[in-house]
Amino acid sequence: MSFKMEPTPEISALADVCRENSGIAPELFTKYDVKKGLRDVNGNGVRAGLTRISTIVAKEEINGESVPCAGRLYFRGIDVRDLTAGFYNEGRFGFEETAYLILFGKLPTADELNHFRAVLADSRSLPKNFVRDVIMKAPSKDMMNTLARSVLTLYAYDKNSDDTSIDNVMRQCLMLISVFPMLSVYGYHAYNHYYKDKSFYIHRPDPELSTAENILRMLRPDMKYTQLEAQVLDIALVLHMDHGGGNNSTFTTHVISSSGTDTYSVVAAALGSLKGPKHGGANIKVVKMFQDIRKNVKDHKDEKEVKEYLKKILHKEAFDKAGLIYGFGHAIYSVSDPRALIFKQFVEKLADSKHRRAEYDLYSMIERLAPEVIGEERKIYKGVSANVDFYSGFVYSMLELPLELYTPMFAIARIVGWSAHRMEELINVDKIIRPAYIGIQENAEYKPISDRS
Numbered sequence: 001m002s003f004k005m006e007p008t009p010e011i012s013a014l015a016d017v018c019r020e021n022s023g024i025a026p027e028l029f030t031k032y033d034v035k036k037g038l039r040d041v042n043g044n045g046v047r048a049g050l051t052r053i054s055t056i057v058a059k060e061e062i063n064g065e066s067v068p069c070a071g072r073l074y075f076r077g078i079d080v081r082d083l084t085a086g087f088y089n090e091g092r093f094g095f096e097e098t099a100y101l102i103l104f105g106k107l108p109t110a111d112e113l114n115h116f117r118a119v120l121a122d123s124r125s126l127p128k129n130f131v132r133d134v135i136m137k138a139p140s141k142d143m144m145n146t147l148a149r150s151v152l153t154l155y156a157y158d159k160n161s162d163d164t165s166i167d168n169v170m171r172q173c174l175m176l177i178s179v180f181p182m183l184s185v186y187g188y189h190a191y192n193h194y195y196k197d198k199s200f201y202i203h204r205p206d207p208e209l210s211t212a213e214n215i216l217r218m219l220r221p222d223m224k225y226t227q228l229e230a231q232v233l234d235i236a237l238v239l240h241m242d243h244g245g246g247n248n249s250t251f252t253t254h255v256i257s258s259s260g261t262d263t264y265s266v267v268a269a270a271l272g273s274l275k276g277p278k279h280g281g282a283n284i285k286v287v288k289m290f291q292d293i294r295k296n297v298k299d300h301k302d303e304k305e306v307k308e309y310l311k312k313i314l315h316k317e318a319f320d321k322a323g324l325i326y327g328f329g330h331a332i333y334s335v336s337d338p339r340a341l342i343f344k345q346f347v348e349k350l351a352d353s354k355h356r357r358a359e360y361d362l363y364s365m366i367e368r369l370a371p372e373v374i375g376e377e378r379k380i381y382k383g384v385s386a387n388v389d390f391y392s393g394f395v396y397s398m399l400e401l402p403l404e405l406y407t408p409m410f411a412i413a414r415i416v417g418w419s420a421h422r423m424e425e426l427i428n429v430d431k432i433i434r435p436a437y438i439g440i441q442e443n444a445e446y447k448p449i450s451d452r453s
Helices: 009-022 026-031 080-089 095-104 110-123 130-135 143-157 166-194 211-219 227-239 248-258 263-275 282-296 303-314 338-353 357-377 388-398 403-428
Strands: 054-062 065-075
Touching: 065 080, 065 095, 065 338, 080 095, 080 227, 080 338, 095 110, 095 211, 095 227, 095 403, 110 166, 130 143, 130 166, 143 166, 143 263, 143 403, 166 211, 166 263, 166 403, 211 227, 211 403, 227 338, 227 388, 227 403, 248 263, 248 403, 263 403, 282 303, 282 357, 282 388, 282 403, 303 357, 338 357, 338 388, 357 388, 388 403
Parallel strands: none
Antiparallel strands: 054 065
16 A cells, blocks of 8 residues: 555545635624624734733834824834844844843843853754754755754653653743754755755854854855845844744744643644744745746836836736735835835845846845825725735845745744743643634535435
8 A cells, every 4th residue: 555645536526525614705794793813804913922022013002093103113212223233233143132131021131141051052053963864854845844853753752752841841932943043954955955956964053153154164165245235134034033923933933832732742742833834934935936927027217117017917917826926015014114124224234245236136126116006996995015024035045045945044033932831831721722613504404324415
C-alpha cells in the first residue's frame, strides 16, 4: 500500500459531500451577530483579552467621534519609533534590547543588556548531533514545517519538557529565541543541498555577534556582510517582534497556552499559524507581484502605465487573478502602518548601496498609486496604506535571503512576542480559552443503516 500524494476520485467525492453539508449562509452571521474573523464591519476586533506587551493605535477620539489617525505601535508603552531611533542613533543593534523590553517590561541598563546577551549566547546551542539526526535526515522544501518539526523534536531532549512553572518556561523560551536562527538557516542549507544539489555548509554562530549578524554569518558561504546589511536586518526583526495580542499567531499562543500544554507544543502551533499566507507569507506575495509588474509593464517610470496595470491586478485580470494588490491594507491601520514608515527610511539607504535605486523608485511609486487605485475601484470602510510586508520582501531580496527564509525571518522575530504572551497568559489566567459557537444545524432523527438513502 503506497503513501498517497494526491486526492483520489474517491476522496474528492467525499470532499464534495463535506462541502455540501458544511456550508453556512452568510446572512446567518448577521442574524446571530457573529463577527466573521472576530471583527465587525468597521474592522473593530472582538475584545478577547488584555495585554501589557504591545499596543496598537489607529484611531483617536475627536469630539466624541472615533477618527482614523496615523498608526502608532508601542512595545511596553514605548513608541517603536523612539525605540528604533534610540538604539540606531546610539550605534547599537536593537534585537536583544527590544527582546529584553518585551519579555521583562522595561528597558535594560547597559549591565542588564550585556548580561542578557550573555544568557542568549549561552543558550545558543543545539543538542549533540541534532543537526545531523533531525535537520539533515528529513529536509523539507518548506522551512516553516522544518522549524516546527525541529521545535517539537526539542521536546524529546528536554527532561523538564512539561514543567509549566514560569522559571522553566522562561528557560525554554530563551533557548528557543536563541536557536530559532540556527534551526531556520540550517534547515535551509539542508533543503538547498538535498533538493537543489548545492554545497552544504554549517557555520556556527559567534557569541560576540548580534542576532542579525549571526543570521547573515550562518547563511552566507563566506560569512561576510556589511554593517548596513546587518543594521537593516536588525530593524526588520525588531519591527516584526510583536504586534498586539490579537494577531492570529499570538492569539494562537494564548489559546494553546491556556490549555496547560508544554512550551514546544505552543510554539509549534504558533508556527503553523504564521506559515499561512494570510499571516506570515504576505511579503512573498509582494515580491512575486513586483516581479510580475516589472515583467509586464514596459516603462517602469510611466505612472499612467503602472496605474493601469494595478487596475488589472485589482480586476483579477493580471498576476494571480486574486484581485489583491499585496502589501496594502491592514486589519487595524488605515492612515499608515508605523512599521512601514520606519522601514522605508532604511530601505532607501540599502537600495542605494545595492545599486537598486530603480526598483526602490518603483516601490515608492506604487506605494503612492495603489491607495488611489484601490480607493477608486473598491468601496472600502476605511483608508488603505502600505503595510510592513510591502517593503520587507524587497529588503530580504537585497540582503540576498532566499525566498524560503522570508517567513522564518518573521518567526525568528515573533518568537520573542510569543514567549512574552505565553508567560503573560500563564501568570494571569488559569482558565482555558473556550469561545462560544452557535449551533445552527436542524435536529434530525437517527435512521437504521438499512433505511438510509
